[in-house]
Amino acid sequence: MTTVFTGRIRPFAPSTDIEVEAMAVDDATIVAVGSAEEIRRTYPDAKMVALDGWVMPGLIEPHGHPGFAAILLSDLVVDLRPVVVPRAEDVVAALRTAVAEADGEPVFANGWDSLLQRGLPDPDIRFLDDLAGRVPLVVIHNSGHSVYFNTAAALAAGIDRTTPDPVGASFGRDAEGELTGVALEAAAVEMVVAPMLATAQEHLPRILPAHLRDLAARGITTVSDLSWNRGLDPLIDALRAKGAMPVRLRWYEMSRPGGMPSARGGGDAFFRQTGVKTWSDGSPWVGNIATSFPYLDTPATRALGLEPHHIGRANYTSDELSAIAESYAAAGWQLACHAHGDRAIDATLDVYAQIIARHGLTDHRFRLEHCGAMTPAQFERAASLGFTVSLFVDHITYWGEVLVDDLFGPEHGGAWADAGAAFAAGHRVTFHNDGVGHPRRALPQHGSRRDPHHPQRVSHARRLTGHQGSGAPRAHGERGLAAVQRARGWCPRPRPLRGLHRGGSRPGHGVLRRTRRDAGEVHVRGRCASGLTRCHRPSSSTDSV
Structure with a gap:
């Protein structure tokens, strides 16, 4: 049965300030959005539900580790x-x-x-x-x-x-x-x-569903796990069988030297493998990222055990990185590579460019993750090769002063995770929360505590699209993850969208509503069309943080 919802609906496509009057939901899938008149004309026998709030797509976490x-x-x-x-x-x-x-x-x-x-x-x-x-x-x-x-x-x-x-x-x-x-x-x-x-293992049936529900309660309806443990598959299958899967999972297996890729296949809208995770280097916080410039000699770097003028190294040689990636790319898998240092990024781009050329890949959507010391020229090269980039902006929020004062100085630390250069190069940038080193929030804030109005600050609209429409192609899910979504995610209980700020000064007014499912019908006040978050008083798309 088709249900038509009318009210203030913001599909965030093609831009965040577009608002439509109606959407049609059929068989738990949003099939159309548009004016109330045209949707009613297309679906004359549909049940009509008038909304008293407004609706937006759910958020996509493009790089997490929920397992x-x-x-x-x-x-x-x-x-x-x-x-x-x-x-x-x-x-x-x-x-x-x-x-x-x-x-x-x-x-x-x-x-x-x-x-x-x-x-x-x-x-x-x-x-x-x-x-x-x-x-x-x-x-x-x-x-x-x-x-x-x-x-x-x-x-x-x-x-x-x-x-x-x-x-x-x-x-x-x-x-x-x-x-x-x-x-x-x-x-x-x-x-x-x-x-x-x-x-x-014996506790996972309790703690994993609770964690996934917590993500949903923060407005996240799709999460990519870039270190998935296949041993968790039966638990996910059990949740799916009970209809208790609160978010969609897109998972990436961890690559290994000499590893063989899993067989492709599986069209499950809620749980499927999307790609393979690779690493080029490590973490700036422990001294093992491959850069062309040294760490500063400071009390903080000495406390890390780094010698003066320390320069980190890559996890693998270019030949090793190529050998790891080759079998997965040849089998058609998307590669998502962790890379921070500029030398690591150069090596990754060189290796993957050869793989792209060797196999004639066109729609590969290879990913670069974190991109801490990535330069404007590297962002441009990555865009020309068809890469996508995802920035770990909490590095700036929590370690912004550390990057500049203690580790790399203003030239390199001050341009960390350079969103401005990424957008200028034409990327559809996504932002991610990554692991668990900081509070889980629906939208990470791109700005340091010292300077919330840093020149690299990202507009409210770009932050939203970085967690919605831009995240869907990275997970090979344009129709399942963006404006058109499956209908079994959670719309969470009322709470503010933490991390949304107007003018970088105070929490925004987004309020999320808990929902329920009634008699198999899809409701926005009841059980909402999944991935859609019901909110009030949308913030202006020109607000920045």
Whole structure:
């Protein structure tokens, strides 16, 4: 049965200030939007529902990690993130308390960040052994790109001095080859946290749906998981069977040297693989991004253990990166590559340009993720090759001063995640929240705490489209994720759209409404056409933050 909704409807296509009077929903799919007269004429037998508010598309999180975030934000892990525990002494106190209360069981913590929690000790294996003794203790860095562990945790994970470094990752070792208690990059980090992931399995039926509902409650109706664990597939299937899937999931498998791609296929509108995640370099917060310029010599960089004039390196050589990407690209998969440093971005563009030419790829939609030190010329080259870019703007919101004052100086740190250059190059830019190092918000704010009116500030309209229409092509879902959406997402309970600001000064007026589903009909006040968020008093598209 077709239902026609009339009222203030903003499809955000072709622009954010377009408003139409009606939309038609048939078989849980929005099939048409337009004037009330033309929609009524096209669907004369449809049920009519008049709206008393206004409607907009749901938000798309183009780069998240909900499968892992559900664990890190649960009661299984001690939350040390600077947004929760800002003072160094309180971080150490929280770890001591957790160890004392563990009754010998392993302790896992997340969020250690010496750049924001000034005064933290060096978390080497000796410090953690003194703190935890025989209790296995694992502390994940706020970036997710490194992890610290004590001797008991190394034993629990089966890691010792003879354990070889995985390709693209490493374990810290002293001059005698003994472990120093740090693992860098995904493959090594996974080995250390494997016991935590094993313990979490029995809790996932509780914590993963709760995390997905939380995303939906913030207005996010589609999320891409760029480190999906295939072991979670049966849980998602069970949620789908019960009709309890609150968001759509687009997932990316993590690439491995010598890895073979999964078979393509699957048209499930709520859950399907979209591509493959690759890495070119690491995180600026731990010193392992590949740049053409050095880190500054400051107390902050010394606290990171970086030598004066340190320059990071890529995770892989160009040949290794090509070997990883080749089989996936040849099988037709979209590649999403994590790259921060300008040298890492050059290497990625060079390698992927060769793959594009070799296979005659046209609609590849290869992705560059984060793009911290990406230059205007690199944005232009990426656009000419058909790449899309997604910026991690919370690097500016939370670490903006750190980037300039402590790590790279104004020339490089002041142009971090340069949205202005990306838009000037013609990109349909998307913005993402990434992991769990900061509060989850519907729309991240593109501006530093020091200067909310930074020249790189992004307009309200561009922030919205960066989380709506621009995000859909990246996930190969123009018809399923943007203005035309499937109808089973959640419209959340009333709360402000956090992160929406007018003039960078106060919260916006968007209010989200909880909905229900009645007798199989699709309602906007009841169960709304999924992906649509019911709001009041839209902010002007000229507002900036």
